[in-house]
Amino acid sequence: MSAVEGRADAAGLMDRMYRFQRHIYDATRKFYLLGRDGLITGLKPPPGGAVLEVGCGTGRNLIKIAQRYPLVRCYGLDVSEEMLRTAREQVAKAGLSERITLAQADATSFDPQALFGRAGFERVVISYALSMIPPWREALAQAMQVVAPGGALHIVDFGDQAHLPGPFKAVLNRWLALFHVTPRRDLDMVVTDLCAETGTIGGTTRLFGGYSVQAVAIRPA
Numbered sequence: 001m002s003a004v005e006g007r008a009d010a011a012g013l014m015d016r017m018y019r020f021q022r023h024i025y026d027a028t029r030k031f032y033l034l035g036r037d038g039l040i041t042g043l044k045p046p047p048g049g050a051v052l053e054v055g056c057g058t059g060r061n062l063i064k065i066a067q068r069y070p071l072v073r074c075y076g077l078d079v080s081e082e083m084l085r086t087a088r089e090q091v092a093k094a095g096l097s098e099r100i101t102l103a104q105a106d107a108t109s110f111d112p113q114a115l116f117g118r119a120g121f122e123r124v125v126i127s128y129a130l131s132m133i134p135p136w137r138e139a140l141a142q143a144m145q146v147v148a149p150g151g152a153l154h155i156v157d158f159g160d161q162a163h164l165p166g167p168f169k170a171v172l173n174r175w176l177a178l179f180h181v182t183p184r185r186d187l188d189m190v191v192t193d194l195c196a197e198t199g200t201i202g203g204t205t206r207l208f209g210g211y212s213v214q215a216v217a218i219r220p221a
Contacts, residue, residue: 033128035156035212040064042216043154047071049122054107054143055079055129059087063094065125075116077105107139112146120148126155131181137190144198150221155191158183159206159213191215 040061045051049072053062056076066074074096078084081104091100103115107129112118124143130136140155147153158176161169161183176183184190188204195202195217202217 035207035214036061036127037064038207039125039127039154039156039214040068043069043123043125045069045072045123049073049151050075050118050148051123051125052076052112052116052121052146053125053127054110054139055126055133056087056102057083057129059090059100059102061125061127062087062100063090063096066096066099067094072099072122074100075112075118075121076100076102077107077110077115078102079104079106107133108135108142109138110142120146120151122148122151124151124153126153126157128157130155130184130187131158131176132179136184140190140194144194144200144217144219147200147217147219149219151219153200153202153215153217153219155187155215156207156212157187159187159210160185161210162206163209164211187213187215191217 043051043065051062051065051069051072051074053065053074053076056062056078057080059076062074062076066072076087078087084102084104087102091097091102101116105115112120124147126140126143130139133139144153158181161172164172173183191202191204194200198219200217200219202215204213204215206213
């Protein structure tokens with residue numbers, strides 16, 4: 001299968017899965033996508049800066065970022081046009097269409113200049129998307145490439161579940177599998193290696209007994 005065919009398959013799968021789920025996505029995910037609001041609080045983008053979310057889904061995070069940081073421009077991309085339909089509706093409803101720009105693209109190979117007219121962003125966000133992207137390491141590396149000098153990549157996703165009770169882990173993983181979600185249990189090591197390769201400064205933090213993991217990688221100015 002070619003890369004183009006692979007991207008088309010990924011988009012088709014996400015569109016099929018979210019064609020109806022997109023209408024109830026935010027109402028249901030708020031109960032178990034833990035750590036998203038903490039990530040937003042920790043962003044602290046500079047005034048006049050730009051924030052990109054990779055795998056923006058319904059636009060929920062971008063709207064909260066734009067509301068919390070009124071002096072920044074926000075951008076989002078997603079492989080699913082179905083999710084972007086909801087994102088555009090929600091952004092317009094929030095009155096933020098002039099500050100949030102959305103585009104359909106693959107997380108592993110997007111061109112920010114072609115999509116948004118920008119080469120880099122002061123903050124790049126990936127929230128619970130790596131666990132849904134099969135070539136997630138490529139997506140992570142691509143996101144790091146578009147962090148502007150002095151900027152940072154912020155990640156939150158499902159963790160290694162190291163300190164969660166066994167029965168809870170079993171139920172959780174069966175539930176996640178229904179939605180094609182695979183926790184990236186070595187995310188912390190992959191982030192550490194990527195930081196070493198790119199000369200960035202990074203670290204990870206396990207949250208809620210390993211239920212989720214938060215990572216930040218800062219590119220030197």
